[in-house]
Amino acid sequence: MAQTAGVAAHSLPTFVPVQHQRRHPSKHRLFFLELSQALFDFVVQLLPTAEELAVKEDVRKLLERLIRTIQPESRLLSFGSTANGFSLRNSGKLPPPGQCARC
16 A cells, blocks of 8 residues: 555545535525515506506595585595505405396
């Protein structure tokens, strides 16, 4: 056996611990950026349009004026998802008469 600096050439291999396989940080970042964009694109489609929000507010104001003809001190307020900004497109709308199986 040949020796190099007093060590046998056929000595046991050095133990190298197996590291846990992890994605490179930039791959994680790219994944989360792509996921965030996909979720954003999906949610944006569900949000009410500015026109729909304006129509809801116009209807609320009209109903409030009608109610005030009977009860001058009354107010009609938005509530729930319309008030807190979590409403979805077309939420709160009733289908035309006769077109709802549960109505």
